[in-house]
Amino acid sequence: xxxxxxxxxxxxxxxxxxxxxxxxxxxxxxxxxxxxxxxxxxxxxxxxxxxxxxxxxxxxxxxxxxxxxxxxxxxxxxxxxxxxxxxxxxxxxxxxxxxxxxxxxxxxxxxxxxxxxxxxxxxxxxxxxxxxxxxxxxxxxxxxxxxxxxxxxxxxxxxxxxxxxxxxxxxxxxxxxxxxxxxxxxxxxxxxxxxxxxxxxxxxxxxxxxxxxxxxxxxxxxxxxxxxxxxxxxxxxxxxxxxxxxxxxxxxxxxxxxxxxxxxxxxxxxxxxxxxxxxxxxxxxxxxxxxxxxxxxxxxxxxxxxxxxxxxxxxxxxxxxxxxxxxxxxxxxxxxxxxxxxxxxxxxxxxxxxxxxxxxxxxxxxxxxxxxxxxxxxxxxxxxxxxxxxxxxxxxxx
Numbered sequence: 140x141x142x143x144x145x146x147x148x149x150x151x152x153x154x155x156x157x158x159x160x161x162x163x164x165x166x167x168x169x170x171x172x173x174x175x176x177x178x179x180x181x182x183x184x185x186x187x188x189x190x191x192x193x194x195x196x197x198x199x200x201x202x203x204x205x206x207x208x209x210x211x212x213x214x215x216x217x218x219x220x221x222x223x224x225x226x227x228x229x230x231x232x233x234x235x236x237x238x239x240x241x242x243x244x245x246x247x248x249x250x251x252x253x254x255x256x257x258x259x260x261x262x263x264x265x266x267x268x269x270x271x272x273x274x275x276x277x278x279x280x281x282x283x284x285x286x287x288x289x290x291x292x293x294x295x296x297x298x299x300x301x302x303x304x305x306x307x308x309x310x311x312x313x314x315x316x317x318x319x320x321x322x323x324x325x326x327x328x329x330x331x332x333x334x335x336x337x338x339x340x341x342x343x344x345x346x347x348x349x350x351x352x353x354x355x356x357x358x359x360x361x362x363x364x365x366x367x368x369x370x371x372x373x374x375x376x377x378x379x380x381x382x383x384x385x386x387x388x389x390x391x392x393x394x395x396x397x398x399x400x401x402x403x404x405x406x407x408x409x410x411x412x413x414x415x416x417x418x419x420x421x422x423x424x425x426x427x428x429x430x431x432x433x434x435x436x437x438x439x440x441x442x443x444x445x446x447x448x449x450x451x452x453x454x455x456x457x458x459x460x461x462x463x464x465x466x467x468x469x470x471x472x473x474x475x476x477x478x479x480x481x482x483x484x485x486x487x488x489x490x491x492x493x494x495x496x497x498x499x500x501x502x503x504x505x506x507x508x509x510x511x512x513x514x515x516x517x518x519x520x521x522x523x524x525x526x527x528x529x530x531x532x533x534x535x536x537x
Contacts, residue, residue, distance in 0.1 A: 140523045144446075144472040144511040145322035148409065153401030160393045168349075168390040175396040176332070178403050179325070183309045185334040187341035190327075190391035190399075191348055194296045194318025197331030198229030198266070200347045200387060201292045201314040205263050206234070207343050207384065214263045218294075219249035220479045220500035222268045225318075226294055227480040227487060235263070237490075239481045241497040247271060247434060247448065247476075250499075251279035255287075264290040269298035269308055270477075271509065272443030273434050277303050277311045284312075292316060296331075299324035300410045301443030308443065309334050319395075322511070323445065324410055325402045327395035343384075351386025353378055409514045413444035416512040416521065420447045423525050430455040430532060431462070448476050448509040450502075457535040459506045465531045466510070471524060476507025 160166055172190050180188035191197050202216060212234040218226055220239040230237040240253045247270040254265065265284055267275040277293075284291045291312030295301070299317065301308035309315035314337070317323075319330035333344055346352055402409075424433050424447075432450045436442050451459045463473050478484055479500035481492035494501065510524070 140520065141470040142472060142510065142516065142520050142524060144474060144513075146511075146513045146515040147321045147326060147328070148402065148405055148514065149398055150401030150404060152404060153397050156397035156400065157394055160397060166393050169393050171393045171396040171400065172391050175327070175391075175399045175403070178400070179332055180334060182403065182406065183307050183315075183334050185310055185315075186336045187338060188332050188334045189341055189344040189348065190396065191331045191333065192389040192391055193329055194316060194320060194331035195225040195229050195232075196348075196387065196389040197316035197318070197333045198226060198292070198294055198296075199232040200344055200389070201316045201333050202230060202233035202235060202264060202266070203347055203385075203387070204314070204340050204343045205290060210235070210263045211261075213261065215259060215261045216263060217249075217254060217257060217265045218480075219268050219270075220481055220497035221247065221477055221503055222270060222294070222480060223296070223477050224480060224484055224486070225296070226266065226268055227484070229316075230266070236261075237480075237487075238262070239479075239492070239497060241499050242270075242503070244432075244450070244499050244503070245434070246273055246275070247503065248273060248275040249280070251276050251283065254280070254283050258283075258287055258289075262287065262289060264292055266292045266294050267312075268294040268296070269301055269443065271434060271448045272298045272301050272445040274298070274301050274303035274308055274440045274442070277306075277308075281311065290314075295443075297323065297445035298443040299445070300414070300441070302441040304439045310336070313337065314340060319399060322513075324413060324443070325399065325406060327391065327399035327402070330391050330395050330399065332391075346383060347386045348389050349386065350388055351382040351384040353381040353383045410444065412514040413512050414441075416514075416516050417442065417444040417447060419518075419521055420512065420524070423521070424449075424528075427528060427532065428452075430457075430536065431528070444512050446474075446509040447512050448507060450476070451506040455535075456537075457531075459508055461535070462528075462531060463508055465534075466527060469527050471510060471527060473508050473510055476503055476509050478504035 296318035
């Protein structure tokens with residue numbers, strides 16, 4: 140049996156929309172992107188959503204908004220040490236310095252008790268990551284942010300459908316950045332989106348995604364390449380070529396939006412199946428906890444069913460690599476559970492961190508892995524996964 144890490148569902152409606160878009164010749168950011176944005180905002184219960192070309196762009200542009208409110212390019216953003224490297228990259232791309240905080244082993248997320256220790260006069264924001272869809276401790280994070288007047292940008296890349304104390308992840312901080320990559324619950328193949336309840340933030344985001352363009356008329360908001368701008372020659376200039384801020388080029392296109400619209404149509408079906416798979420795996424995996432740990436869903440939360448993480452425990456008489464190789468040989472596709480960005484990612488060496496500064500993130504970086512929980516997996520796949528892990532332990536544990 141094969142258990143691939145991810146899958147993608149492209150609906151008949153998406154295929155039909157793609158044909159319509161190709162026939163129209165209007166394939167760049169336009170009305171279908173706007174439809175996708177409106178539906179995503181409604182789903183997350185936010186008032187605004189701005190679609191972009193990747194989840195990394197979503198992180199970077201959400202932070203870049205801060206430049207409109209007095210942030211400087213040497214200011215700091217606090218992030219967890221453990222995450223997919225895009226989190227750290229996005230801070231740098233936005234013109235800030237990432238300041239890292241170790242994580243909690245049981246949640247995989249930033250340790251709130253360590254945040255205030257690294258706050259300085261240059262700190263402008265906290266970016267908690269809801270890793271593997273497990274909600275970070277947002278109550279504690281928001282209290283710290285309010286105390287120190289910091290913006291909170293939720294990295295919700297993997298947290299589609301996650302809930303914390305009755306609130307959707309993505310609605311608790313000032314903004315939230317989602318990935319829409321093909322392995323995620325809602326996908327546009329490649330893509331990202333920022334949600335917010337702040338109309339001014341959304342306006343700035345729409346400008347940032349199109350080189351910092353000034354024009355805010357409805358035509359240009361819907362179609363950034365429109366030739367029908369009503370304000371085009373205000374003040375004797377083509378306002379489409381007036382740029383108010385340093386911007387980016389990271390618009391979503393119509394074809395990607397068409398895939399996303401179909402994904403939203405299937406959202407309830409997909410997320411219910413993925414949550415069933417995740418929670419079933421968590422429950423059945425409990426018997427292995429002495430040697431391999433995983434996350435658990437607490438009463439006050441719903442985990443966004445992105446993937447199933449595993450951490451090989453200290454007392455295990457085998458390594459993460461041995462487990463990974465065994466699963467791979469038996470057709471179960473795995474991924475490492477990321478690394479400590481500041482100390483295990485060579486790209487961040489210039490920041491001057493050394494091994495040992497972030498012991499929990501580093502341990503997970505050396506001993507963590509994850510597999511998919513996607514909608515194409517059945518009970519038979521889960522049975523096979525559990526049986527395979529059991530056989531592995533029989534081979535390695537006396």
